[in-house]
Amino acid sequence: MGYPHKSHGKETVVLSQYFGDPEARSHAGWVKRGGYKALENALSMEPAEIIDVVKASGLRGRGGAGFPAGLKWSFMPKEKKKPHYLCCNADESEPGTFKDREIMRWTPHALIEGCAIAQYAIQAEITYIYIRGEFTEPLRIMQAAIDEAYDQGVLGPNAMGSGKRLDMYIHRGAGAYICGEETALMNSIEGRRGNPRIRPPFPAASGVFGNPTTINNVETLTAVSHILNRGAGWYKDLSLSNPKSTGTKLLSVCGHVQKPGNYEVTMGFPLGELLHDLAGGMRPGRMLKACAPGGSSVPLLNKEETEECLLDYEGCVEKGTMLGSGGVIVYDDSADMVYQAMRLAKFYAHESCAQCTQCREGTAWTVRILERILAGEGTVKDLDLLLDLSREMTGRTICVLSDSCAAVVVSSIEKFHDEFEAYINGKKAPAIAKV
Amino acid sequence: MQHTTEYTPVFTGEHRKRLDEILQRYPTKRAALLPAIWIVQETNGWVSDEAMAEVAEVLALTPAYVKGVVTFYTMYHQHPVGKTFVQICTTTPCNLCGAEDVVAAFLQHAGCEELGATSPDGKFTVIEVECLGACGFATPVMMNDDFIEDVTAEKVPDLVKQYS
Numbered sequence: 001m002g003y004p005h006k007s008h009g010k011e012t013v014v015l016s017q018y019f020g021d022p023e024a025r026s027h028a029g030w031v032k033r034g035g036y037k038a039l040e041n042a043l044s045m046e047p048a049e050i051i052d053v054v055k056a057s058g059l060r061g062r063g064g065a066g067f068p069a070g071l072k073w074s075f076m077p078k079e080k081k082k083p084h085y086l087c088c089n090a091d092e093s094e095p096g097t098f099k100d101r102e103i104m105r106w107t108p109h110a111l112i113e114g115c116a117i118a119q120y121a122i123q124a125e126i127t128y129i130y131i132r133g134e135f136t137e138p139l140r141i142m143q144a145a146i147d148e149a150y151d152q153g154v155l156g157p158n159a160m161g162s163g164k165r166l167d168m169y170i171h172r173g174a175g176a177y178i179c180g181e182e183t184a185l186m187n188s189i190e191g192r193r194g195n196p197r198i199r200p201p202f203p204a205a206s207g208v209f210g211n212p213t214t215i216n217n218v219e220t221l222t223a224v225s226h227i228l229n230r231g232a233g234w235y236k237d238l239s240l241s242n243p244k245s246t247g248t249k250l251l252s253v254c255g256h257v258q259k260p261g262n263y264e265v266t267m268g269f270p271l272g273e274l275l276h277d278l279a280g281g282m283r284p285g286r287m288l289k290a291c292a293p294g295g296s297s298v299p300l301l302n303k304e305e306t307e308e309c310l311l312d313y314e315g316c317v318e319k320g321t322m323l324g325s326g327g328v329i330v331y332d333d334s335a336d337m338v339y340q341a342m343r344l345a346k347f348y349a350h351e352s353c354a355q356c357t358q359c360r361e362g363t364a365w366t367v368r369i370l371e372r373i374l375a376g377e378g379t380v381k382d383l384d385l386l387l388d389l390s391r392e393m394t395g396r397t398i399c400v401l402s403d404s405c406a407a408v409v410v411s412s413i414e415k416f417h418d419e420f421e422a423y424i425n426g427k428k429a430p431a432i433a434k435v
Numbered sequence: 436m437q438h439t440t441e442y443t444p445v446f447t448g449e450h451r452k453r454l455d456e457i458l459q460r461y462p463t464k465r466a467a468l469l470p471a472i473w474i475v476q477e478t479n480g481w482v483s484d485e486a487m488a489e490v491a492e493v494l495a496l497t498p499a500y501v502k503g504v505v506t507f508y509t510m511y512h513q514h515p516v517g518k519t520f521v522q523i524c525t526t527t528p529c530n531l532c533g534a535e536d537v538v539a540a541f542l543q544h545a546g547c548e549e550l551g552a553t554s555p556d557g558k559f560t561v562i563e564v565e566c567l568g569a570c571g572f573a574t575p576v577m578m579n580d581d582f583i584e585d586v587t588a589e590k591v592p593d594l595v596k597q598y599s
Contacts, residue, residue, distance in 0.1 A: 083462070095526045095566040126460075133510045134522070134567050136580045169460045174469055175510035177565060189461075191468030191494075193507040209462050254528040254570035261571045296527055296566075327570065329528050344527050347565050353507075 008263065008278045012238065014248045015222050016264045019106045025141060027148045030109035036154060038225035042117045043162040048078075050121040054224060056232035058239075058246035063089055063180075063217030064295065064325045066313045069224075075204035076122045076212050084124040085208050087189070087215040088115050090131040090138070091173055091180040095296035095347060096327025099250035099262050100218035104131070104138035107222070108145035114221035116155065116166050117228065122214045127168040130185050133175050143170055177351035181399045182215045183207075184353065195353045196399035217325075219250055241268030245312030249326050253279040256286065256332035271301075271309040275330060286332040290415070294324020296344055297404030299411035300331075320411075337416040338423055339431050341409055342370035348405035359402035362393040366409055368435070373423050376430035383413055383420055436514045442485035445478050446471075446493050454493065464494045468504055472511055481512040509564070517553040517560035519598040521545065522577040523586075524567040532573035533587065538563055540591035541576075558599055 007013050018024035024033055042050055055070030076084060088111070092100040103111055115127045129146075131139050146168055149155045159166040176194045178184045183197035186208040207213020227235045227247075239246045245267040251274060254260045258280030265274065271293055275281065282288055291306040292298055299321045301309060309319045316323040331340065349363035369386055372378050390406035397403070413420055422428035446454055457470045471494060475486045487501040494501075505511045512520075521541055525534040538561070542550070545559035553560045569575040572584035578598055586594070 092568045093566055096528055096570050098569050098571050101568055132568065133508075134564075134577060134582070136577075137582050167460075172469065172473060174473070174508035175564075176508050188469065189466060190463065191465035191504065193504055209466075252571055254573065255531045260573070329531075329570070331531065335531060340527060340530070343525075343530050347526050350565055 010269075010273065010278060011264050012248045012266045013264055014226055015103065015107075015110070015219065015250060016262060018110075019102055019262070021106065024107055025109075025145065027109060027145070027152050027154070030107070030113075034229070035109050035225075036113055036160065038228040039113050039116050039154070040160050040162075042120055042228055043160055043164060047121045047123055050117065050228070053232050054121070054227060057227045057235040058232075058244070059220065059223055059227060059235065060245070060313065061217055062219035062223070062249065062326070064094065064297075064322075066323065069216060069220050072204070072216070073118065073122050073214055075202070076214055077204075080123055082211045083126075083209075084122055085211055085213040086115060086119045086122060086124040086127040087182075087185060087208060087213060088127060088129040088218060088221055089180060089182065089185060089215055090129055090135070090142075090218045091185060092135070092218070092325075093132055093177040093180050094325045094327055095344070096252060096254055096292060096329040097295050097325040098252045098254070099326060101135060101138055102250075102262050103218050103222050104135070104142050108142045109149065110222050110225065111142070111218055112145055112149050112154070112168065114224040115168060116159065117224050118214065118216060118221055119166055119168075120164065122212075124214070125165065125167060127166075128189055128208070129168065129170045130173060130179070130189060131170055132173045132179070139170065139172060146170065176353075177347075178353045178399070178401060181401070184399070185215065186213065193353070195355050198398055223247060238266045239268055239312075240266050241310045242312050242314040244314060245323075249311065249323070251311065251326045251328050253328045253330065255328075255330040256282060256335065257330050258283060265311065267312040268315060269311045271311050271328070272307040274311065274328065275306070279328075279330075282330075282332050286334060288330070289333045289335055290331040290337065292321070292327075292329040292408075294322045295327035296329060296347065297400075297407065298322040298324045299407045300415060302415045336431060337412050337419045338370065338374055341412040342367060342374055344408050345370055345405055348401060348408075352401060356397035356402065358393050358396045359405075362389055362402055363405045365389060366393075366405060370409075371432060371435045373420060374431045375434045376423060376426065377434060378420075378424045380421075380424060382424070383417075386413060436481075437484050442483065442489075444489055445475050445486060446489060450474055450478065465496060468494055468496065468501065469508075472501075472505060476511060481515050515553075518558050519560075519578050521559060521561040522564040522567070523561065524565070524569070524573075524575050525563045526566040526570075528570035529566075529573040529575070534574040536588040537574045537576065537586055537591060540588040541595070544592050544595040559595070 023029035059069045179194040184194040188194045203213040345366040354360040393402040393406040491498045546554040567575045
């Protein structure tokens, strides 16, 4: 189970090449494997040139939204009037996703290198790497690698001997899913409650400490040095289906599969093949029932949709879901979809920052209604009520936490209607005691 | 919650030095708040009202503001906890893989009456937490700062013994 495991022949190994290789964790080991060449080159380029390469590669945000990375960087003011900041989002908390954790555990210098390149490209003086509080081991490894990078002159007042200053600090979270939302993360760095901010202003105009800020996910930043080393064209050609989705993607497969773990594939790879060939398929005697391909916050796919889905931004949208963060949650036929909908709604209710009424009240009431159904106390009207509530929870709040809860509930009711009805008409025994 | 004995300030000597170093990383004092609360918790095991007042004073904030932040983040303890603090992930992927059985086993073997309660011998406090970000290694459990993967109900008695 998990790492280190040998790569499957169908994987395209780029970011995960040194997962399981403890030597790659040190500065010397990283340099021996070709590390910090991309940074050295980058520091001799003009910032705008780097942004152009990243733009040309087609690299899109791996945290969930899929926004083109180079374009995001280009929104930063060209003429510097205030300090600029880079934030690296390592608050990996989306249920089903555990890829950034592996990047930080095995290849901390790969992340430092990617951050340093991005930091230089957007002319930022400081990078803050925001690591969730529960990631004690990745935090230890990243801190040791940053200390080493300072000692070796990779970071500091004369980064790689270029005469340019690069500073990088870790900011430890303290338990809050919502801090993975970009503006909540910035509030958390500033020492505030992790409440998302209303946009505009967008981070490139007013981010952390009110200054121009770019924020990228760990996986996005780690891809940058490979793009600089091997060229935008190489990256752009890594595309099996839609040319708008390029490169490789780390997919965290979990739930009811025989070999859960991270698998790196070229964009456009078939989801069915990922589950059956790479992740070892279902347990003996079990059948695939449902799948969330992009973390818990995306609509569920049923068996047929799962088998047909292509894993890139467009392929997932075509099936009515999203690639999100690439956390692939698999449900086999033993899963109770009503119970699981309730459990997930509970997650969102727990993690709501409670700023917006629709989210604070909506997630809590969603749990209550689902519990009522599971206790055998539900009526057919409750399903309409859930759908109605979900509609009111969509597109009305500062961030999309509320929308995510609604997406799960709506897709569960639409695709597994029979299971909800079975509890309502008494065909299935109550799963929980009366609330 | 307050201390039952006299409160000893945290930010003197080494801790004060560490905080001063942290303050260099940010343009505002307020930004050092999360790290400062972490230092308090590492030192005292929890964050009391007195500690919040102290943090407020050193960072030029109000105690109410500090409390607002402490109560927002789930990892800060607002009351003392057992010698080993056990956090079990029970969110969807772990739930599918039997996390609820792991919770039941921990409560039983650690001797905790319910979630959040400390065992009568003061050794364990067990809580359920939302996604720990290690879904492929279900069920992940944190025992203090140790992150343990692939925990099943069968492995729980040994873990409890190890941390007793």
